[in-house]
Amino acid sequence: MITEVPVAEADAGPYGITVGPDGALWFTLVHAGRIGRLTPYGACEQYALDSADCGPTVITPGPDGALWFTRYRDHRIGRITTDGQAVSFAVPTAEGGPFGIAAAADDALWFTLTNADRIGRITTDGQVTEFPLPVDHAFPSAITAGPDGALWFTLNQGNAIGRITLDGEVTLHPLPTPQAAPVGLSAGADGKLWFVEIGAGQVGHIDLDGAITEFPLPDRSARPHAITVDSAGTCWFTQWAGNSVGSITADGRIEEYALPSPGSEPHGLAVGVDGALYVALETGAVARLKV
Incomplete structure (x- = not known):
């Protein structure tokens, strides 16, 4: 069953969503310059940032409890x-366009710079490399910590999956399908x-040795966007156009669940502490799916 919880005006977002250390859902209101918090009981709060035009995008828990x-x-x-309580830190590359972000084994946050062909690292006291x-x-685009301790990331226009070690060594793995344009990725069980x-x-999916397997979706025009993994090892993904x-299970079995409202623009998604799947809908709501 899928239900939708309105969390903001229709043109505010949300875009990214994650589970915080407090067990609540935290999400970005990309078009309004705010961060939202939604409890499993449906209570919602919003926090304005210092700029309404800053474009908060992807959000993740840090090693410092923030x-x-x-x-x-x-x-x-x-x-x-x-x-x-919010603060922010500038990145060294002007107009870099930070997008994906993830915590790593070195207790720092690693992020992508979409406009600069760079991967960034920021410590919890704001030092950026x-x-x-x-x-x-x-x-x-997206970035996540892998089971090998390295960071893995998608190259949306480079048509590849990248890997960067904690000391900055980069390896790229081209995708078999031309113009596949990878976006979201997540470490599987x-x-x-x-x-x-x-x-x-x-x-x-890609193995740690670089072997890639691809599974076509029932609707190849559905434009899948973000992906996450639940406690059972099943991967969940949003289909923006669909x-x-x-x-999708580890052996490639796919199921689809239509969202109740047309034109929902689903983007980020996260599994809540209640085991339900929460999906950020850019039309001002968060959807909850419990199978």
Whole structure:
């Protein structure tokens, strides 16, 4: 069953969503410059940032008990405590466009710079380092910590999956499908990295040795966007054009769940402490799916 909880005005977002250390859902209101908090009981709060036009995008829990997020439009990394106190830090590369962000084994946050072909690292006290990638105009997008301790990321326009070690060594793995345009990725329970291909309408996984497998979706034009993994090891992903949420098992079995409202624009998603799947709908709501 899928229900929708209104959390903001229709043109505010949300875009990214994650579970905070307090057990609540935290989400970005990308078009309004705010961060939202939604409890499993439906109570919602919002925290205004210092700029309504900063474009908060992807959000993740940090090793310091706060939430960290990218500010795509003003090229900063944000931090917000669970009581709503927010600060931000500039990245060295002007107009870098930070997008994906994830905590790593070194107790720092690593992020992508979509406009600069770089991967960034920020410590919890705000010290930033950047690592250039060996490609041009590749649009690094999502990033996640892998089971090997390295960071893995998608190259949306570079049509590849990348890996960067904690000391900055980069390896790139080209995708088999041309113009697949990978976006979201997540570490699976099977030791693989799972990702979605918005351009090809496929879900794929990559082994730690670089072997790639791809699974075509029932609707190749559904434009899958983000992906996450539940406690049972099932991967869940949003389908922006398909206005739906999909699931895929380790052996490639796919199921789809239509969202109740047309044109919902589903983006980020996260599994809540109650075991339900929560989906950020850019039309001002969060959807809850309990199978």
